[in-house]
Amino acid sequence: xxxxxxxxxxxxxxxxxxxxxxxxxxxxxxxxxxxxxxxxxxxxxxxxxxxxxxxxxxxxxxxxxxxxxxxxxxxxxxxxxxxxxxxxxxxxxxxxxxxxxxxxxxxxxxxxxxxxxxxxxxxxxxxxxxxxxxxxxxxxxxxxxxxxxxxxxxxxxxxxxxxxxxxxxxxxxxxxxxxxxxxxxxxxxxxxxxxxxxxxxxxxxxxxxxxxxxxxxxxxxxxxxxxxxxxxxxxxxxxxxxxxxxxxxxxxxxxxxxxxxxxxxxxxxxxxxxxxxxxxxxxxxxxxxxxxxxxxxxxxxxxxxxxxxxxxxxxxxxxxxxxxxxxxxxxxxxxxxxxxxx
Ligand code: OGA
Ligand code: NI
Numbered sequence: 269x270x271x272x273x274x275x276x277x278x279x280x281x282x283x284x285x286x287x288x289x290x291x292x293x294x295x296x297x298x299x300x301x302x303x304x305x306x307x308x309x310x311x312x313x314x315x316x317x318x319x320x321x322x323x324x325x326x327x328x329x330x331x332x333x334x335x336x337x338x339x340x341x342x343x344x345x346x347x348x349x350x351x352x353x354x355x356x357x358x359x360x361x362x363x364x365x366x367x368x369x370x371x372x373x374x375x376x377x378x379x380x381x382x383x384x385x386x387x388x389x390x391x392x393x394x395x396x397x398x399x400x401x402x403x404x405x406x407x408x409x410x411x412x413x414x415x416x417x418x419x420x421x422x423x424x425x426x427x428x429x430x431x432x433x434x435x436x437x438x439x440x441x442x443x444x445x446x447x448x449x450x451x452x453x454x455x456x457x458x459x460x461x462x463x464x465x466x467x468x469x470x471x472x473x474x475x476x477x478x479x480x481x482x483x484x485x486x487x488x489x490x491x492x493x494x495x496x497x498x499x500x501x502x503x504x505x506x507x508x509x510x511x512x513x514x515x516x517x518x519x520x521x522x523x524x525x526x527x528x529x530x531x532x533x534x535x536x537x538x539x540x541x542x543x544x545x546x547x548x549x550x551x552x553x554x555x556x557x558x559x560x561x562x563x564x565x566x567x568x569x570x571x572x573x574x575x576x577x578x579x580x581x582x583x584x585x586x587x588x589x590x591x592x593x594x595x596x597x598x599x600x601x602x603x604x605x606x607x608x609x610x
Pocket of ligand 2 (some may be wrong): 512
């Protein structure tokens with residue numbers, strides 16, 4: 269068996285995973301216990317921690333992420349066409365963009381961030397019954413979304429996940445500490461999803477109800493993320509490099525920062541903007557759009573300050589739609605533009 273050596277020497281990976289999981293206290297439990305040194309399980313390999321080969325740290329480069337102003341989105345006419353064009357370019361060239369004037373009240377966003385913090389700040393005993401890596405559970409609490417792969421480093425964050433299958437989750441299943449706010453926030457996410465589905469359909473040159481009829485974004489998994497302050501942030505990551513296995517993700521982050529996207533082969537910072545949301549194209553959208561839209565890799569660095577709170581709303585297919593495989597939309601495939609995916 270391969271033994272991980274990650275700069276902290278060799279160690280028994282499986283044993284450390286087991287011990288950590290058995291606490292059911294998450295990463296916050298480690299911080300509460302007063303750790304001053306990063307447990308080996310959380311140490312990431314050096315090359316995963318660099319911004320790019322010339323920058324031997326996690327510092328991201330500066331970019332101007334596209335910002336899309338949804339003011340007047342329902343008015344139609346010239347502004348609507350302009351907006352669709354902006355989205356088309358952002359979804360193709362960047363895969364990530366900011367949305368402002370999206371209609372979700374600031375107090376709803378703030379209340380949601382507060383509620384997520386309230387959930388995670390509860391004593392461990394309150395959260396323990398929800399601790400699980402079983403992705404079939406609609407409501408679950410853990411640090412790594414699903415089991416780690418063998419010898420994979422763990423991430424410096426805790427997650428409460430609430431899955432709304434076909435837009436629905438029994439309110440009674442949502443933890444009381446954040447029940448009202450999660451319910452309200454998802455309602456807003458679903459409304460915005462409708463708008464996004466139309467705009468993205470139009471940006472693909474399709475009828476505005478095309479994506480909605482496919483039901484490819486009719487379920488939500490809400491990841492309520494809590495990134496505790498970290499004693500040795502330069503050795504670990506909050507969320508390692510990945511792209512989202514979704515159609516679309518809408519992300520809200522608090523004012524701390526730490527999100528980076530891989531742009532032109534460099535890690536680039538996506539600093540928080542108060543009241544703004546971040547939209548990113550997921551892998552499944554890239555597939556059905558036959559690469560007209562791009563799913564971009566991103567990560568969250570660990571920091572000495574915290575906790576950082578963020579809420580990712582992952583849009584996924586309805587139960588009915590998920591039963592069939594997805595491939596490029598027929599209208600987007602031709603002899604000149606053959607299907608890239610099956
Ligand atoms: C994710 C993610 C970013 C963040 O959960 O997929 O990319 O800012 N989160 O927490
Ligand atoms: Ni992500």
